[in-house]
Amino acid sequence: xxxxxxxxxxxxxxQRMEDGPAATGALADMLDVSPASVNEMVGKLQNxxxxxxxxxxxxxxxxxxxxxxxxxxxxxxxIERFLANxxxxxxxxxxxxxxxxxxxxxxxxxxxxxxxxxxxCPDCFDAEADQCxxxxxxxxxxxx
Amino acid sequence: MSLGQxxxxxxxxxxxxxxxxxxxxxxxxxxxxxxxSFEDEEGVDxxxxxxxxxxxxxxxxHRSRLEALIEELxxxxxxxxxxxxxxxxxxxxxxxEDFDGLLYDQLCNEETAYKFYDDLIxxxxxxxxxxxxxxxxxLDTLRQIRExxxxxxxxxxxxxxxxx
Numbered sequence: 001x002x003x004x005x006x007x008x009x010x011x012x013x014x015q016r017m018e019d020g021p022a023a024t025g026a027l028a029d030m031l032d033v034s035p036a037s038v039n040e041m042v043g044k045l046q047n048x049x050x051x052x053x054x055x056x057x058x059x060x061x062x063x064x065x066x067x068x069x070x071x072x073x074x075x076x077x078x079i080e081r082f083l084a085n086x087x088x089x090x091x092x093x094x095x096x097x098x099x100x101x102x103x104x105x106x107x108x109x110x111x112x113x114x115x116x117x118x119x120x121c122p123d124c125f126d127a128e129a130d131q132c133x134x135x136x137x138x139x140x141x142x143x144x
Numbered sequence: 145m146s147l148g149q150x151x152x153x154x155x156x157x158x159x160x161x162x163x164x165x166x167x168x169x170x171x172x173x174x175x176x177x178x179x180x181s182f183e184d185e186e187g188v189d190x191x192x193x194x195x196x197x198x199x200x201x202x203x204x205x206h207r208s209r210l211e212a213l214i215e216e217l218x219x220x221x222x223x224x225x226x227x228x229x230x231x232x233x234x235x236x237x238x239x240x241e242d243f244d245g246l247l248y249d250q251l252c253n254e255e256t257a258y259k260f261y262d263d264l265i266x267x268x269x270x271x272x273x274x275x276x277x278x279x280x281x282x283l284d285t286l287r288q289i290r291e292x293x294x295x296x297x298x299x300x301x302x303x304x305x306x307x308x
Contacts, residue, residue, distance in 0.1 A: 082163075082166075086166065086222060086227075086230065087159075087162060087163075087166075087222065089159075095159060098156060099156070099159065099160070099163075102151070102160060102263055102264065102267050103163070103263075104256075104259050104260065104263055106252070106255065106256045106259055107163075107167065107256055107259065107260045107263075109252075109256070110167055110170055110252070110253070110256045111163075111166070111167070111170075113170060113174070113231065113234055113238045114166075114170060114227060114230035114231055114233075114234055115230075115234075116233075116234070
């Protein structure tokens with residue numbers, strides 16, 4: 001997943017949690033980057049028609065941005081589910097965040113052929129919990 | 145969440161190699177499922193049968209090379225039988241509809257594997273971290289596998305072009 005898609009996903013999740021525009025500070029916290037980096041990328045996404053940005057309020061995804069963000073969130077959900085249910089990784093959320101930049105969408109699509117994901121994905125993603133609300137955490141030992 | 149594409153630790157490297165091993169297991173298992181499902185269908189000639197058998201054998205061989213690296217990193221892989229069961233469980237929903245779909249699925253397998261190893265090599269090269277395993281040994285293995293995946297893409301596209 002490229003950096004732009006990670007931003008779009010973050011904006012999507014913050015918008016859901018805040019029920020409004022995604023503030024720069026909230027995005028910086030979620031992405032663990034500086035507010036200046038957020039402003040720079042949001043500007044780029046705005047130029048590409050994926051985000052509307054209002055000063056002092058924050059970023060809001062356009063319709064095209066929402067489509068891209070939902071795809072990115074599906075990819076993230078696949079990675080989380082794969083880590084939790086196939087590799088039985090306890091810290092599947094932390095590891096999914098660390099690995100999402102290296103896992104391409106096409107790779108996630110292949111992994112998707114062995115996991116059980118709901119049709120309503122990503123609507124069932126719980127932004128606060130940072131995971132699908134139907135995801136069962138691994139019970140056994142991890143594949144470490 | 146972290147931005148950027150670097151492999152920083154042994155743990156992260158092992159995890160990515162585990163993912164590579166599972167991808168190979170998926171390719172192997174799906175190739176055998178395709179052979180079973182499409183055996184009696186018209187159009188599955190010797191070339192295609194050979195392609196699928198070769199893909200399955202090559203994936204098993206890639207997996208064993210990845211497993212050797214993963215073991216050196218003190219991690220484990222998911223046994224093939226477990227992945228085979230997961231493929232089995234989802235195969236009915238993800239099975240190609242027809243013979244062209246089968247070839248396309250095989251092309252996706254090869255292209256996806258190529259992309260995965262290409263990204264992984266790039267991420268290791270971009271990292272300045274030291275791993276407990278020899279970095280060049282890992283890169284050599286991954287580059288060889290990537291090369292074989294590129295050949296796999298060519299093999300499938302040749303058959304597709306011949307049938308067009």
